[in-house]
Every structure is written in C-alpha cells, then in structure tokens.
Amino acid sequence: MDIYLVEALLNGLLLGGVLALLALGLNLIFGVIDVVWIAYAELVMCGMYVVYWLLALAALIAILSVAVLGLLVHQLIIAPILGSPAINQLLATGGLLFFLQSFATLLFGTDFRNIGLRLPILEFADMNVSFARLIAFGVAVLGAGALYGFLSKSFLGTAIRAIGQDREIVGLMGVDQRRIYLVTSAIGGALAGLAACLLVLQYDVHPFIGLSFGPITFMICVLGGLGNMLGGFVAAFIMSEIISVGGFYFSQEIGEVLAFVVFIALIFVRPQGIFGRS
Amino acid sequence: MLEIDNLSAAYGSFQALFGINLRVDAGETVGVIGPNGAGKTTLMRVISGLLPGRAGKLAFEGRALTGVPAYRVVARGIAHVPENRRLFPKLTVEENLRIGAYMPQARKHFGERLAWVYELFPRLAERRTQLAGTMSGGEQQMCAIARALMSKPKLLLLDEPSAGLAPLVVQQVFDLVRKIRSEGFTVLIVEQNVQQLLELVDRAYLLEVGRIKLSGMAAELKANAFVRQAYLGL
Numbered sequence: 215m216d217i218y219l220v221e222a223l224l225n226g227l228l229l230g231g232v233l234a235l236l237a238l239g240l241n242l243i244f245g246v247i248d249v250v251w252i253a254y255a256e257l258v259m260c261g262m263y264v265v266y267w268l269l270a271l272a273a274l275i276a277i278l279s280v281a282v283l284g285l286l287v288h289q290l291i292i293a294p295i296l297g298s299p300a301i302n303q304l305l306a307t308g309g310l311l312f313f314l315q316s317f318a319t320l321l322f323g324t325d326f327r328n329i330g331l332r333l334p335i336l337e338f339a340d341m342n343v344s345f346a347r348l349i350a351f352g353v354a355v356l357g358a359g360a361l362y363g364f365l366s367k368s369f370l371g372t373a374i375r376a377i378g379q380d381r382e383i384v385g386l387m388g389v390d391q392r393r394i395y396l397v398t399s400a401i402g403g404a405l406a407g408l409a410a411c412l413l414v415l416q417y418d419v420h421p422f423i424g425l426s427f428g429p430i431t432f433m434i435c436v437l438g439g440l441g442n443m444l445g446g447f448v449a450a451f452i453m454s455e456i457i458s459v460g461g462f463y464f465s466q467e468i469g470e471v472l473a474f475v476v477f478i479a480l481i482f483v484r485p486q487g488i489f490g491r492s
Numbered sequence: 493m494l495e496i497d498n499l500s501a502a503y504g505s506f507q508a509l510f511g512i513n514l515r516v517d518a519g520e521t522v523g524v525i526g527p528n529g530a531g532k533t534t535l536m537r538v539i540s541g542l543l544p545g546r547a548g549k550l551a552f553e554g555r556a557l558t559g560v561p562a563y564r565v566v567a568r569g570i571a572h573v574p575e576n577r578r579l580f581p582k583l584t585v586e587e588n589l590r591i592g593a594y595m596p597q598a599r600k601h602f603g604e605r606l607a608w609v610y611e612l613f614p615r616l617a618e619r620r621t622q623l624a625g626t627m628s629g630g631e632q633q634m635c636a637i638a639r640a641l642m643s644k645p646k647l648l649l650l651d652e653p654s655a656g657l658a659p660l661v662v663q664q665v666f667d668l669v670r671k672i673r674s675e676g677f678t679v680l681i682v683e684q685n686v687q688q689l690l691e692l693v694d695r696a697y698l699l700e701v702g703r704i705k706l707s708g709m710a711a712e713l714k715a716n717a718f719v720r721q722a723y724l725g726l
C-alpha cells in the first residue's frame with residue numbers, strides 16, 4: 215500500500231481520538247438530560263483560551279474550569295427550561311453559542327493565538343506523524359477509557375446510564391435527578407476541557423474555533439445515533455478517516471466536504487444513525 | 493409503622509384518592525385489592541413520594557412523609573416495586589441490583605447484600621450479566637423485587653407483582669413473596685389476584701373509585717358476601 219495513504223489513515227485515526235472525546239461528551243449529555251448543547255464546541259474554545267493564558271497549570275485548570283462552565287450552563291440555562299419543548303432548548307443553547315463567541319471576541323479580539331509550543335513531527339517508516347496529534351490521540355483514548363470505566367463500574371456511573379432509561383423510577387432507588395444532571399454536565403464540560411488541552415497543541419485559538427469542531431461533532435453524534443456513546447465513538451473515527459484520506463487524495467477542504475456528503479448519504483439510508491435502532 | 497389518615501391525591505384536576513385511612517404495623521403483610529382504575533397504584537405512588545399527596549396525613553415510624561421526595565423516602569426505609577416492574581432494560585441484572593443499592597448506607601453493604609439476594613433468587617445469579625429487558629416476565633419480576641431488597645427496606649411496597657404472568661409463574665411469585673415475608677419484611681401488596689392474595693396477607697383493604705370500601709382480617713374478607721360475589725366469583 216502507498217506509504218502516504220498509510221500516513222493519511224494514521225493521521226485520520228489520530229484526529230478521530232479527539233473527535234470521539236467530543237462526541238462522547240455531547241452524547242452523554244443528550245442521553246442523560248435529553249438536551250442538545252449546540253454550544254458544546256464553544257466550551258472547547260473557552261478551554262483553549264484558558265490553556266493559552268495559564269500554560270503553567272494549564273491542563274488541570276482548563277479541565278476544571280470547563281467542568282465548572284458545564285455546571286453553570288446546566289444550572290443557569292438548561293435547568294429552568296428542562297420541561298419545555300426541544301426547540302426552545304436548542305434556541306437557548308444556540309443563544310449561548312453566540313454569546314460565548316461574542317464574549318470571547320470582546321475579551322480577546324479576533325487575533326489567532328497559539329501557545330508558542332511547537333511539538334516535533336515524528337518520522338518513522340518514511341511517514342510523518344505530528345507528535346501533538348499522537349499525544350492528543352493517546353490522551354483522548356485514555357480519557358474515553360476512564361469514562362467507560364466510571365460509567366460501567368461505579369454506582370454514580372450506573373445511575374447516569376439508568377436515568378435516560380426511566381427518569382421516574384431512578385428516584386425510587388434514592389437517586390436525586392437534579393444531582394445526576396449537574397454531575398453529567400460537569401463531566402461533559404470536563405471532556406470539552408480535556409479536548410481543549412489537546413487541540414490547543416495543534417490549532418490556533420480564536421473566538422470562532424468552535425465552528426471548526428462543532429458541526430463535525432454533531433454530525434458524528436447523529437451518525438452514531440444521538441445519545442449512543444459507543445456509536446459516536448466509532449463514528450468519530452469513520453468521519454476523521456474520510457476527512458484525512460479525502461484530504462490526501464484531494465485537499466483538506468474536499469476531505470471535509472466528502473465527510474459531509476457521506477454523512478448526508480448515510481443519514482438518508484439510516485435516519486436513526488448507523489448504530490441507532492429505529 | 494405506616495400511618496395514613498384522611499389522605500387524598502390527584503392528577504391535576506382529577507382526584508384519584510379520597511380520604512384514605514390505612515395502617516401497616518411492623519411485621520405485617522397487608523393487601524390492597526380493587527378493580528382497575530380504583531387508585532391502588534396511585535396510593536403506592538403517594539407513599540413512595542412519586543406523587544405528592546394533596547391533603548391528609550402520611551407518616552412512617554412516627555415521622556411525616558408528606559412532601560418528602562421519592563429519593564429521600566427510600567432512605568427512610570421504604571422500597572417500592574412499581575407496577576410493570578420498570579427495570580432498566582439496557583442494564584444487566586447485576587447493574588439493576590447495583591442501582592438498588594445506590595444509597596450511601598446500602599453501598600457499604602453492596603457485596604454482602606448481593607450475595608444474600610442471589611441466595612434468595614438463584615435464578616438471578618445465573619442471569620447476572622444478561623440485559624434485564626431480555627429476561628422473561630417472571631425473571632424480570634424477581635429482579636425488580638431483588639432490586640428493591642438491595643436497600644434492605646423496612647417496608648416493601650409491591651404493586652401487582654403477578655400481573656401479566658403465566659399461571660405457573662404467578663404461583664412462583666406468590667411463593668417468593670411468602671419467602672420474603674418469612675425473612676421478616678413488612679409488606680404492603682396490591683393484587684388483582686384476590687383469591688391468592690387473601691391466602692397470603694394478614695389483613696387487606698378493598699379500594700373502589702378512590703375510597704376504602706372495606707377492610708379487615710384476611711379471613712373476614714374471605715367470608716364477606718360482597719367480596720365473595722364481586723372478587724372471588726363465588
């Protein structure tokens with residue numbers, strides 16, 4: 215096989231790790247709280263700024279502060295409209311998206327900023343692989359593994375998985391719904407924060423960086439079946455491979471267009487997502 | 493143990509319970525019978541906090557239960573096995589049991605309780621890794637009862653545990669409730685299967701359109717002309 219194709223495949227795999235992490239966070243919140251956080255990638259953007267400004271303790275602080283941001287999003291925006299129609303919830307988190315973009319523009323301007331840390335490009339077997347991507351992939355997979363362990367082994371994690379299956383009955387087990395929603399929002403925020411730490415190694419941060427990841431993350435979640443975490447995880451790698459391999463044969467932009475075309479085609483055939491049940 | 497005085501409850505403007513008086517003493521097994529739509533499930537839901545009572549007194553071990561949310565009621569020692577079992581279908585049997593032990597006091601004893609519940613229901617031990625939604629109705633009922641027992645309740649509420657099961661399995665479920673009873677649990681049980689229920693309980697209440705129509709010892713109700721005619725078909 216063409217060595218450059220292998221390189222493209224490898225890069226696709228590495229890109230998929232971070233996208234999978236974002237899809238996990240979004241799906242978790244959708245599956246548990248039954249709302250769609252349109253502004254999810256803007257939380258990533260906020261996290262990237264935190265890393266940019268506070269490099270020292272950056273990673274930890276970024277993760278924690280985005281977790282708190284997630285908590286606040288739930289408490290201030292979602293909780294008051296939990297019972298209302300889905301369209302209102304979309305409008306509310308959509309409003310948050312514009313608010314966060316404008317707020318970041320106001321604070322930081324529209325400059326592109328990077329942390330000035332240039333990680334080397336690794337060469338092996340005649341292939342070039344970005345070290346930053348390799349780290350991002352490794353950490354993303356570790357993060358996803360940790361989340362899997364938490365959700366499948368702990369009492370709290372089991373309750374988080376149960377609540378979407380029967381919202382009323384969890385109360386009979388001593389589970390306080392509101393608390394689960396807060397914890398879930400914080401975990402979703404923490405995942406966005408982790409993704410931010412990984413992305414800031416590869417991309418400049420600016421107020422509209424969320425637009426680079428938001429749409430693709432939503433496509434991934436829909437493709438995997440909204441709320442289906444395993445489906446989203448797998449779909450992330452499918453999409454990232456299409457982008458990367460498409461980028462290899464044509465150009466980066468065409469790769470993204472291709473991903474979108476494949477998305478539309480698949481959704482046409484399976485509206486419930488490739489792993490969703492109808 | 494459980495005292496209910498003049499309790500009423502409603503769904504919006506539709507009143508489902510009117511001035512209910514009911515008592516369950518420690519160690520007793522008490523039944524509630526009545527036709528479809530009488531308000532039996534509503535009564536159970538008010539006790540466990542899923543539905544707020546509208547007026548009247550509801551107390552457990554001398555402390556008021558009115559206005560206490562469901563997730564706090566469990567901590568007070570009342571476990572509710574809801575109508576239609578309501579397991580978490582996409583969790584395994586063991587994960588369902590783990591949620592049953594969600595409360596801090598129960599978590600500490602999770603291991604020993606799991607062993608105890610598996611001893612009580614060996615079938616569940618065989619099925620521990622099976623998704624709860626894929627089990628037979630009888631097995632699901634076992635799992636629902638076991639899930640409630642994981643919190644080691646002082647009072648167990650059972651809402652139509654034999655509904656929708658084949659006759660042979662109905663018999664097994666009643667045997668199960670007898671077993672639980674002999675373990676010393678206090679039980680309040682709703683059943684449509686009046687004949688079997690009156691063989692099981694110490695006392696029973698007859699609920700019709702939201703009101704207690706009759707109550708008494710199981711033997712009294714078995715001998716009651718109205719019950720015999722309307723519910724036992726004799």
Ligand SMILES: Nc1ncnc2c1ncn2[C@@H]1O[C@H](COP(=O)(O)OP(=O)(O)OP(=O)(O)O)[C@@H](O)[C@H]1O
Pocket residue numbers: 503506508526527528529530531532533534535575
């Ligand atoms: N969520 C609800 N909203 C409105 N009315 C309800 C609701 N649940 C029950 N009801 C009504 O309250 C009344 C009592 O219902 P409940 O479920 O308590 O009866 P039940 O005795 O348990 O009946 P069954 O034997 O069929 O289970 C019925 O008339 C029913 O239609």
Ligand SMILES: [Mg+2]
Pocket residue numbers: 532533534575652
């Ligand atoms: Mg009922």
